[in-house]
Amino acid sequence: MVSVGVKTEHASALADVLVAADYRGHYSHGLNRLEMYVQDISTKICDGNAIPTIEKDKFSTALVNGQNSLGPVVGNFCMNLAIEKAKKHGVGWVTANNSNHYGIAGWYSIMAANQGLMGLSFTSTSPLVAPSRAKNAALGTNPITLAAPALNGDQFVLDMATCTVAVGKIELQRRKGLPIPEGWAIDKEGKITTNADVAMKGCLMPLGGAEQTSGYKGYGLAALVEIFCGISAGATYGPNIRRWMDTKRKANLGQCFIAVDPECFASGFETRLSDLMSHLRHMEPADPNKPVLVAGDPERAHIALVDSEGGIRYHVNQISASASLAQKLNVKPMEHIA
Numbered sequence: 001m002v003s004v005g006v007k008t009e010h011a012s013a014l015a016d017v018l019v020a021a022d023y024r025g026h027y028s029h030g031l032n033r034l035e036m037y038v039q040d041i042s043t044k045i046c047d048g049n050a051i052p053t054i055e056k057d058k059f060s061t062a063l064v065n066g067q068n069s070l071g072p073v074v075g076n077f078c079m080n081l082a083i084e085k086a087k088k089h090g091v092g093w094v095t096a097n098n099s100n101h102y103g104i105a106g107w108y109s110i111m112a113a114n115q116g117l118m119g120l121s122f123t124s125t126s127p128l129v130a131p132s133r134a135k136n137a138a139l140g141t142n143p144i145t146l147a148a149p150a151l152n153g154d155q156f157v158l159d160m161a162t163c164t165v166a167v168g169k170i171e172l173q174r175r176k177g178l179p180i181p182e183g184w185a186i187d188k189e190g191k192i193t194t195n196a197d198v199a200m201k202g203c204l205m206p207l208g209g210a211e212q213t214s215g216y217k218g219y220g221l222a223a224l225v226e227i228f229c230g231i232s233a234g235a236t237y238g239p240n241i242r243r244w245m246d247t248k249r250k251a252n253l254g255q256c257f258i259a260v261d262p263e264c265f266a267s268g269f270e271t272r273l274s275d276l277m278s279h280l281r282h283m284e285p286a287d288p289n290k291p292v293l294v295a296g297d298p299e300r301a302h303i304a305l306v307d308s309e310g311g312i313r314y315h316v317n318q319i320s321a322s323a324s325l326a327q328k329l330n331v332k333p334m335e336h337i338a
């Protein structure tokens with residue numbers, strides 16, 4: 001990122017979010033995405049050095065103009081502002097327009113949880129998901145995240161897209177020559193498909209899949225995210241958002257960041273949350289080999305694995321993709337760090 005002109009501080013902010021994704025096991029949002037950010041900067045469609053500005057400020061709320069800076073720069077700015085407001089007023093609700101891809105949504109909600117607050121974050125994304133009953137895409141994978149503090153550093157971390165699966169999962173099935181389950185995607189005619197090839201030319205389905213399996217609930221949640229983001233912040237929204245990987249138009253994404261101090265409500269929040277999580281985790285599993293988990297547990301397990309191995313394990317394809325990107329940008333790869 002520095003080699004294409006981004007200042008170190010902003011490049012570091014992006015690096016932190018990408019590495020956090022890989023560390024947590026969400027490889028689709030980590031180093032894998034670096035080339036996309038490089039592309040956004042080298043085509044000058046994103047301004048890696050811009051500083052977000054506060055457009056409106058009213059006690060517990062603010063509207064931020066992201067000034068087309070890198071998503072993580074805008075996201076950190078907004079969530080830090082929301083945290084400050086939550087500490088002062090109990091709740092901080094900040095929306096941003098003119099932003100870019102901000103990486104894993106959970107990064108921002110966890111920022112708040114690390115300060116003893118509930119954190120929520122939402123972002124609109126390029127349209128890939130067809131609303132229930134529609135043939136074409138009009139909404140993005142629009143993620144929702146809530147991070148909440150429990151005792152002794154434990155946290156509940158929900159971080160989910162509002163569609164059934166990411167495009168990457170369908171791509172993976174296609175590469176393996178395998179079919180996809182019903183409810184992931186529709187073809188060009190709006191019919192549910194199990195053919196990964198056909199699905200790549202069609203649209204993703206909202207969380208829940210078909211109407212019979214409550215896909216309209218996922219559709220509703222994706223629209224909720226859009227209302228909190230693009231509609232509230234005056235950014236692009238729904239079908240107006242640029243196509244995925246388009247570098248001809250500014251992204252102008254809308255995003256939303258909320259921090260809430262649980263101390264404003266009944267005391268003992270962390271104790272009760274720990275009690276609930278402990279109950280859930282210790283429930284008798286249907287399959288003895290698959291313990292009942294709480295949102296955030298799979299990521300915690302991946303983090304523990306990375307720690308025990310002394311580093312993040314990457315697929316050889318990622319290593320070679322990174323190496324060729326480095327070569328293209330004339331960046332000398334770091335020597336192996338002992």
Ligand SMILES: *[C@@H]1O[C@H](CO)[C@@H](O)[C@H](O)[C@H]1NC(C)=O
Pocket residue numbers: 055063065097098233234235252
């Ligand atoms: C963001 O919102 C501000 C305040 O309403 C507005 O002046 C600005 O034009 C918006 N930015 C974009 C890119 O829409």
